[in-house]
Amino acid sequence: MLRVGYPDFIPASYISQLPAGIELIPLSQTIAGEVAIDAWIVAPHLEHTQAVWTHLRGVKLILGMMAGIDWLVPIVGEKITICNARGAHNIATAEWTISAILTVLKYFPFYQQLQQSKQAWKQRFAATKHYQQISGDTQQHFPPMLLEELHGKKVLLVGFGAIGQQIARLLEPFDVQLTRVAHHARQNPTVHPVNELNTLLPEAEILILILPLTAESRHLIGAQQLALLPQGALVVNAARGPIVDTDALVRSLHAGRIRAALDVSDPEPLPEDHPLWDCPNLFLTPHIAAANRQFIPRAIQSISAELSRYVEGKPLENVIQAGVTVSVVR
Amino acid sequence: MLRVGYPDFIPASYISQLPAGIELIPLSQTIAGEVAIDAWIVAPHLEHTQAVWTHLRGVKLILGMMAGIDWLVPIVGEKITICNARGAHNIATAEWTISAILTVLKYFPFYQQLQQSKQAWKQRFAATKHYQQISGDTQQHFPPMLLEELHGKKVLLVGFGAIGQQIARLLEPFDVQLTRVAHHARQNPTVHPVNELNTLLPEAEILILILPLTAESRHLIGAQQLALLPQGALVVNAARGPIVDTDALVRSLHAGRIRAALDVSDPEPLPEDHPLWDCPNLFLTPHIAAANRQFIPRAIQSISAELSRYVEGKPLENVIQAGVTVSVVR
Numbered sequence: 001m002l003r004v005g006y007p008d009f010i011p012a013s014y015i016s017q018l019p020a021g022i023e024l025i026p027l028s029q030t031i032a033g034e035v036a037i038d039a040w041i042v043a044p045h046l047e048h049t050q051a052v053w054t055h056l057r058g059v060k061l062i063l064g065m066m067a068g069i070d071w072l073v074p075i076v077g078e079k080i081t082i083c084n085a086r087g088a089h090n091i092a093t094a095e096w097t098i099s100a101i102l103t104v105l106k107y108f109p110f111y112q113q114l115q116q117s118k119q120a121w122k123q124r125f126a127a128t129k130h131y132q133q134i135s136g137d138t139q140q141h142f143p144p145m146l147l148e149e150l151h152g153k154k155v156l157l158v159g160f161g162a163i164g165q166q167i168a169r170l171l172e173p174f175d176v177q178l179t180r181v182a183h184h185a186r187q188n189p190t191v192h193p194v195n196e197l198n199t200l201l202p203e204a205e206i207l208i209l210i211l212p213l214t215a216e217s218r219h220l221i222g223a224q225q226l227a228l229l230p231q232g233a234l235v236v237n238a239a240r241g242p243i244v245d246t247d248a249l250v251r252s253l254h255a256g257r258i259r260a261a262l263d264v265s266d267p268e269p270l271p272e273d274h275p276l277w278d279c280p281n282l283f284l285t286p287h288i289a290a291a292n293r294q295f296i297p298r299a300i301q302s303i304s305a306e307l308s309r310y311v312e313g314k315p316l317e318n319v320i321q322a323g324v325t326v327s328v329v330r
Numbered sequence: 331m332l333r334v335g336y337p338d339f340i341p342a343s344y345i346s347q348l349p350a351g352i353e354l355i356p357l358s359q360t361i362a363g364e365v366a367i368d369a370w371i372v373a374p375h376l377e378h379t380q381a382v383w384t385h386l387r388g389v390k391l392i393l394g395m396m397a398g399i400d401w402l403v404p405i406v407g408e409k410i411t412i413c414n415a416r417g418a419h420n421i422a423t424a425e426w427t428i429s430a431i432l433t434v435l436k437y438f439p440f441y442q443q444l445q446q447s448k449q450a451w452k453q454r455f456a457a458t459k460h461y462q463q464i465s466g467d468t469q470q471h472f473p474p475m476l477l478e479e480l481h482g483k484k485v486l487l488v489g490f491g492a493i494g495q496q497i498a499r500l501l502e503p504f505d506v507q508l509t510r511v512a513h514h515a516r517q518n519p520t521v522h523p524v525n526e527l528n529t530l531l532p533e534a535e536i537l538i539l540i541l542p543l544t545a546e547s548r549h550l551i552g553a554q555q556l557a558l559l560p561q562g563a564l565v566v567n568a569a570r571g572p573i574v575d576t577d578a579l580v581r582s583l584h585a586g587r588i589r590a591a592l593d594v595s596d597p598e599p600l601p602e603d604h605p606l607w608d609c610p611n612l613f614l615t616p617h618i619a620a621a622n623r624q625f626i627p628r629a630i631q632s633i634s635a636e637l638s639r640y641v642e643g644k645p646l647e648n649v650i651q652a653g654v655t656v657s658v659v660r
Contacts, residue, residue, distance in 0.1 A: 011472060091481045095504070099432035106429045111615045112439050118607045120616040121599035141623040142341060149622060151421045173499045174425070269451035277448045285441045286450035292479060293471045 002311055005037040005056065007048055014300045019308045031055045039063060039310065041303060042072060050075055060325040061316075063306060065299040066290070067093075067163060068240060069320050070213040081323035083306050083316055086162050088299035089290040094166035096289030097208060097238045100261035104234055104283050105148040107131075133256055134281055135232040150174045156181065156204035158220075159211030159239060160191050167210060179203070182211070194220070201228035206236065212320070213240035223248035226258060234259045238289055241266030246276060253279035263289040332641055335367040335386065337378055344630045349638045361385045369393060369640065371633060372402060380405055390655040391646075393636060395629040396620070397423075397493060398570060399650050400543040411653035413636050413646055416492050418629035419620040423540070424496035426619030427568045430591035431536060434564055434613050435478040437461075463586055464611055465562040480504045486511065486534035488550075489541030489569060490521050497540060509533070512541070524550070531558035536566065542650070543570035553578035556588060564589045568619055571596030576606060583609035593619040 001023045006015060008026040015024060025037055029048045032055070039061040042049055053075055062082045064072060067089045069082050076082070103109065107127045114120040128144040131137070137145075153176050157164055160182040171178060179200055185193040192200060194211075197220070201207070207229065211217055221235065222245040229235070237244055241264040252258050259281040268287060270276060276284070306318050316326065331353045336345060338356040345354060355367055359378045362385070369391040372379055383405055392412045394402060397419045399412050406412070433439065437457045444450040458474040461467070467475075483506050487494055490512040501508060509530055515523040522530060524541075527550070531537070537559065541547055551565065552575040559565070567574055571594040582588050589611040598617060600606060606614070636648050646656065 009472070091479060092477075095432065095479055095481065096436065096477070099429075099436045099438065102425065102429035103433050103438050106426065106615075108429065108433055108438065108615075109442050111618070112442060112613070114616065115607070115612075115614045118602045120614060124616040124618060142339070142626060143621045143623075145623050146618045146621050147422075147426070149421060149425055149624060151425065151624075169503045172503055272448045277445070282445075283442070284445045284450060285436075285438075286444065286454040288441070288454060288476045291473045291476050293473075293475050294479060294481075296472060 002039060003037040004039045004041065004307065005035065005052075005059075006041040007043045007045065007052075009045075009048070010041075010043060010296065010300075014296050017297075017300055018304050019311060021311055022307065027052045027056075039307065041065065044071075046071065061310060063303045064320075065296070065303065067161075068212060070240060073321065078321065079323045079325065080321070081316075081319060081326035082321040083303075083318040084320045085299040085302040086318040087302045088295060090162050090166040091298075092290045092292050092294065093163045093210070093238050094170050096263055096285070097167050097210065097236060098170045100236055100238070100263070100283060100285070101206060101208075101234065102150060104259055104261050105150055105153075107147050109283060134259060150176060152176065154203050154205045155179070155208065156200055156206070157208045157210070158182075158194070158197065159209065160186070161211070163238075164208075164210045167208060176206075183216075198225065198228060201225055202230060204229055204233055206234045209235070209237045209239045209243050211239055211243065213242055218242050219245045221245065221249075223251070226252040229258055231257065232259065234261060236261045238263050240264055241268050250275050250279055253282055256280065263287055332369060333367040334369045334371065334637065335365065335382075335389075336371040337373045337375065337382075339375075339378070340371075340373060340626065340630075344626050347627075347630055348634050349641060351641055352637070357382045357386075369637065371395065374401075376401065391640060393633045394650075395626070395633065397491075398542060400570060403651065408651065409653050409655065410651070411646075411649060411656035412651040413633075413648040414650045415629040415632040416648040417632045418625060420492050420496040421628075422620045422622050422624065423493045423568050424500050426593055426615070427497050427538060427540065427566060428500045430566055430568070430593070430613060430615070431538075431564065432480060434589055434591050435480055435483075437477050439613060464589060480506060482506065484533050484535045485509070485538065486530055486536070487538045487540070488512075488524070488527065489539065490516070491541070493568075494538075494540045497538060506536075513546075528555065528558060531555055532560060534559055534563055536564045539565070539567045539569045539573050541569055541573065543572055548572050549575045551575065551579075553581070556582040559588055561587065562589065564591060566591045568593050570594055571598050580605050580609055583612055586610065593617055 003023045005025045005027045008028045029051045031052050034057050035055055036058045040059050041063045044066045064084045067084050069084050110127050114123050125144045127146050131145045151174055155176045156179050158181040160180050180191040182191045220243050226248055246266045261283040263285050264287050333353045335355045335357045338358045359381045361382050364387050365385055366388045370389050371393045374396045394414045397414050399414050440457050444453050455474045457476050461475045481504055485506045486509050488511040490510045510521040511524055512521045550573050556578055576596045591613040593615050594617050
């Protein structure tokens with residue numbers, strides 16, 4: 001019988017939904033000795049994963065509960081086959097992305113400060129000046145410009161996997177001008193290859209980053225790319241911090257060139273003395289986009305389907321790292 | 331030739347888009363004597379409108395530049411025909427509504443405070459307690475509950491005019507369970523009549539108010555209606571403040587029963603010593619939802635079409651108050 005290890009902090013009510021015909025081995029962070037398992041379910045918990053890994057023997061397949069497995073590779077190496085929990089974050093991360101874009105375009109952080117000071121009505125036109133600074137638009141508009149619309153904006157979506165596709169779906173009724181970019185070019189809809197990125201950036205009023213962190217995507221957005229963006233562009237990172245060169249981002253934010261909405265940063269957690277905290281035109285959440293209560297059940301559902309395929313000898317569908325330990329992959 | 335008055339602060343570039351074959355009369359707030367006009371374009375500027383009205387003679391048709399004309403009726407009376415600028419606010423107000431819902435469900439005001447204190451990573455799980463208080467859900471969830479999804483929520487949309495329909499359109503890809511309410515029942519899609527409201531409230535996780543303020547809709551949402559909502563429900567008002575009984579709302583918010591996202595209030599502007607300011611679980615913006623730079627061009631476009639119909643003797647399409655001064659209405 002296939003032996004499948006899982007983190008002991010995952011509630012039993014979820015684990016019980018895994019397919020029949022396997023032996024389930026709970027793995028504690030204080031694990032001792034050696035434990036032989038065939039497949040290993042990994043939760044996004046760095047310390048637990050590091051502590052457990054050195055005690056495991058015979059692991060052929062790793063089933064990550066998250067979309068991104070970049071942090072896992074340095075621990076387990078590049079020879080083992082790793083699947084992700086494709087679909088686990090689609091809804092939550094896509095919703096965070098749209099929410100973050102809207103909160104910036106509507107100047108909600110500004111209005112929240114007005115609410116706190118009870119000065120909302122008195123100071124309601126003050127955002128106009130802020131808008132003029134970041135947009136470079138010094139024209140006098142009537143009524144005073146207090147918020148922007150997502151409607152009609154030019155959006156560059158970099159990453160068109162499961163989450164990227166859900167973001168595109170949520171953007172649809174906002175009637176944005178959407179341009180898609182992914183690793184490889186595709187058709188229907190048109191997806192540009194990532195090597196065309198620099199030619200697309202000058203038109204991007206909103207740049208959404210939702211691609212995996214790899215050696216190729218590390219610092220994909222550096223000083224040169226930020227400089228190519230139009231004045232006042234909004235950079236949204238719901239993927240991984242190191243996809244953006246943080247030093248270049250800090251300089252660009254301080255220069256009033258761009259805006260940013262980040263759920264991830266580099267480094268992470270962000271130290272209290274990091275210069276990113278003091279940047280203007282920044283909206284930052286602490287890597288929470290996918291951490292809601294729907295996460296575990298959806299991840300277990302995705303993993304369960306992949307595990308069934310493995311047990312039945314069918315091709316795996318969510319292989320992110322095609323190692324040498326499993327041969328039956330799609 | 332038809333004489334059409336308009337507020338002199340509307341830029342000429344917009345006024346020039348009005349149909350040919352009319353005589354345009356700019357009206358200043360410091361107007362003196364009597365001015366005879368046939369039709370009057372009114373901007374959402376209370377003092378200007380009050381000052382100008384007493385000097386006008388012969389006005390048969392008022393063309394409001396906004397969706398809501400409730401504030402205009404006490405000034406001009408109930409005998410004059412008033413059209414609104416249907417469509418002028420659809421996109422902006424619908425976007426504000428979705429933005430406000432998402433910012434509450436994602437606890438962005440909470441995360442913004444964490445960002446300001448640079449404590450984002452250290453305190454990231456603190457929202458859990460807040461969620462438990464407002465939701466009444468004291469179950470321990472894993473991972474700790476930090477944000478909610480709009481996906482799958484039960485949404486009660488009260489008002490299904492032009493703006494309400496655009497809100498429904500933006501909600502579509504979030505896969506909410508949408509129930510529609512309007513003055514009269516309709517089919518395809520099903521719209522419930524407003525007299526069924528009390529039977530629908532107990533299921534409403536999100537209550538969106540986007541209906542005109544009339545004698546009937548004043549205090550539509552009072553203590554009884556708020557009490558019917560489920561624990562932790564979110565009340566969203568992008569219409570007019572008096573549709574909600576503010577005293578009842580304040581009590582319900584302080585009791586931790588509900589949450590609210592408001593772009594409008596009663597009274598408005600909200601005085602600095604008003605108890606609403608200190609309510610928990612409240613997100614408040616100062617009636618800005620529609621005040622962006624797209625507002626004037628869209629309003630002029632809508633008014634221009636209505637004015638053309640008037641000039642050509644065709645039925646008017648956006649009559650909100652069917653007065654006695656114009657007979658050719660749809």
